[in-house]
Amino acid sequence: MQQAHTGARTGDRIAFDPLVELLTAILVRHGANRHVAGIIARNCAMCERDGCTSHGIFRMAGYVSSLDCGWVDGTAVPVIEDAAPAYCRVDAKNGFAQPALELARKTAVEKARHTGLAAIAIRGSHHLSALWPDVEPFAGDGLIAFSVVNSFRCTVPHGGDSPLFGTNPVAFAVPRQGEEPLVFDMATSAIPNGDVQIAARAGQQLPGGVAVDANGAPTTDPDAVLNGGALLTFGGHKGSALSMMVELLAAGLTGGHFSHEFDWSGHDGAQTPHTGQFVLLIDPQHAGGRPFGDRVETLIKDMRFAGVQRLPADRRYRNRRRAEQQGIHIGVEERARLDALLEG
Amino acid sequence: MQQAHTGARTGDRIAFDPLVELLTAILVRHGANRHVAGIIARNCAMCERDGCTSHGIFRMAGYVSSLDCGWVDGTAVPVIEDAAPAYCRVDAKNGFAQPALELARKTAVEKARHTGLAAIAIRGSHHLSALWPDVEPFAGDGLIAFSVVNSFRCTVPHGGDSPLFGTNPVAFAVPRQGEEPLVFDMATSAIPNGDVQIAARAGQQLPGGVAVDANGAPTTDPDAVLNGGALLTFGGHKGSALSMMVELLAAGLTGGHFSHEFDWSGHDGAQTPHTGQFVLLIDPQHAGGRPFGDRVETLIKDMRFAGVQRLPADRRYRNRRRAEQQGIHIGVEERARLDALLEG
Structure with a gap:
């Protein structure tokens, strides 16, 4: 090999x-x-x-x-349930989320083309990656895609005093005409966990206002965050409300665990959050009127005219x-x- | 009378x-x-x-x-188009958005119950109100509701130098068991326009970091914002990406105007943004597994345990x-x- x-x-x-x-x-x-x-x-x-x-x-x-350590099953065979004309569920069976999404892809795209919309509700899944790889391909197929995934207890809800939410990203992708899709993927925590781990490994400090230590005091030390500390949500109460929405859709609705519900303490080495994922597809062919692709190009052109140099995903x-x-x-x-x- | x-x-x-x-x-x-x-x-x-x-x-x-001034038609009769099993469009015919939504309500709820999802894409509409009144009643009917509406050119995209987006709120509502729905409604601008107008009328200053004057310089003077200034997005590039998503869904997809596209300069007194609105409904009955209502209560209980005193909408x-x-x-x-x- x-x-x-x-x-x-x-x-x-x-x-x-x-x-x-x-x-x-x-x-x-x-x-x-x-x-x-x-x-x-x-x-x-x-x-x-x-x-x-x-x-x-x-x-x-x-x-x-x-x-x-046996925390995630690398041989799990996900099972798809065709719940309704626009809605399918996937039980990932303690495997990774991405093969579960792959299993549902064709069914969901057909549903979206027929009904206008499709939901893929994945539960019992492990997601350790970015979220843009999940939505970008749907936009490549001409669909609008929105996805949320929750993670593990590491973020303090606004107004709270201890961590509960995950980093809980939101990703969104729309097709473009003759260009790569317009995509964003953002943690609803003030920074992603991966950045904390990378800063810790590199011996660098975090920006201010993004995290607290084990006592709830503000810190810029990534090790203090990894050792009992926690992240804050971005944009105060607004990011916190979005993070709550992510928990409700990715776990509450799918049947997966909330970020604070699973217990990996008995699995030394476990790093993949065992939660759920929600994906929504919209087929803009049903929009009527001016083609959606034209409208996307108009907005992008006007954003550039307003001085925006870089679109989300440009760097990628x-x-x-x-x-x-x-x-x-x-x-x-x-x-x-x-x-x-x-x-x- | x-x-x-x-x-x-x-x-x-x-x-x-x-x-x-x-x-x-x-x-x-x-x-x-x-x-x-x-x-x-x-x-x-x-x-x-x-x-x-x-x-x-x-x-x-x-x-x-x-x-x-004849900018909005208070006698407009909206027209609904049943575009697909999960998708309906409404042409508000230059009237208010709320009667257009009211017209589509029954059809959309039936679609969501049957297919699992429903979209209401409203165009040619004027929306001058909060967004929570539009989503809360759907949650009262047991559905999850998400809505976005764009407004008028008043917010600078992150990285840009002049206003393009509206205040572009996002609202989300989920049903609760025996309680009023859990609802949030947030501008993706750092503050809502209404707050600027109220501060101006009351002679109060704005908080720092939310707005710029006509020269693009930071300001806390509401009059400077109203006289050629502009708002910033909340949470920097993340709020800006969400605001862009709002433009793409509420206008790009529906066929309404982007926030910067309509010209009300010939209508002295015009204050209602002439744009579009997108509403998404999800019927949690199709979720399977544990009842969604139970899961919502679990998350709320655990948020309170994490020190959260006030849920979004509690004050309302x-x-x-x-x-x-x-x-x-x-x-x-x-x-x-x-x-x-x-x-x-």
Whole structure:
């Protein structure tokens, strides 16, 4: 199995497909079946490729330790339930969320094209990645996609005194004419957890006003946040209300766990939140009137006229194009960590 | 017509129904038909009753001047189009958004119960009120409701140098067991426009970091905002991304105007934004598993345990109960303004 990506080992840049192969091999080595491993590896490689490093190969250790300790089932076979003309549910069966979403993709797209809307309600799922890889492909198919996923207890609700919510991101994607989709993906916590972990590893401080320590006092020390501290919501009570909405849709509605409900204390190494995910699709073909694609271009043109230099996702697409030309940079230490995961 | 609410003129408190009658009479006096006037009057009285004063009787002058100058059609008959099993469109025909939503209510609720979801896409509509009155009744019917409405060019996109977006609120409501729905309604601008107008009238300063003057410099002077200045989005780039989402759903998808597209310069007195509105309904009966209502109560209980004293909408419900017992307080000056609108 190691032979398959020997070619990728020369230098510090690796092409996308060999990286997916390497990550797939690591996940298979740690108990995932080839189908599941391939989906997670591709997702992870996409994040690395697009410069979304907090959800790229940095996460592989967490995937591996979660598999090793039996917290997440890398061989789970998700089950889809066709609940109503515009609504399907998926029980991920304690597996990853992405294969559950993949299972529902075709059914949901057909529902959206027929009824105008579709919901995919995923429960019993583990999601450790960014959310934009889940919505962007639907926009590539001409649909509007909105998704929320809850995570693990690490964020204090506005007005509260202890953590309850997860980082609880919201992602949204719309198709564009002849361009990559317009996509945003934002944590409703003031910063994402991945940034705290990366700052801790790099020995850097956090910005002010985003986190508290174990005593509830404001802190900029990432280690203080990771050791019993917590994040705050972005934008005060407004971000907190959105985070609550994420809990209600991703868990309350799907049948998954709220971010504070699951107990991974008995699984040393567990890092994948065991919660739920909600995806909404809208087919703009039913909108009538002027084509939606024209309207998106009008708004973007006028945003640029109002001085907006960079759209959400612009940086990811720029990184993507560079990676397609030059390969994906993997540092020597990162590469050594991946090799260790492949052996160990 | 004035006789009908003579009883309400004693003292400075008025019951809900007489207030609705008074406001209806004012709107009819200025050209709305009785059906439209009744819906807007009731909406406006609900805001006043619940202590949402920036959208209460304070707005009557704006409704009246917009009718008087022919900017909004108070006799418009909205037209509903049944576009797909989960999707309906309403052309408000240059009338108010609330009668258009009322027209679609029954159809949309039936769609949601059957397909699991429903969209109401309203275009050619004028919305000058809060958004919670639009979503709360759906939650009262056991549905989850989400709505966005765009407004008028007054908010600078993050990274931009001039206003483009509206205040662009997002509202969300879920049913509760034996309690009033859990509802939030938030501007994606750092503060709502109504608060700027109220601060200007009261001679008060705005908080820092929410607005800029006509030169793009930070200001706390509400008059500087109203005279060529602009609002900022809440939470920086995140609030801005949400505001962009509101434009894309409420206008781009519905066929309404973006906040910066309509020109009311030829209509002196025009105050009602001529845009669109998007409403999404989800029927949690299709969720399967544990009843959604139980899950909502669990989350609320645990939020209280995490120290959250006040839920979104708690203050509105408290004001509502007080108004039901004691009537709605109307100051002498406010009453004089209403009486002048009724006469003039």
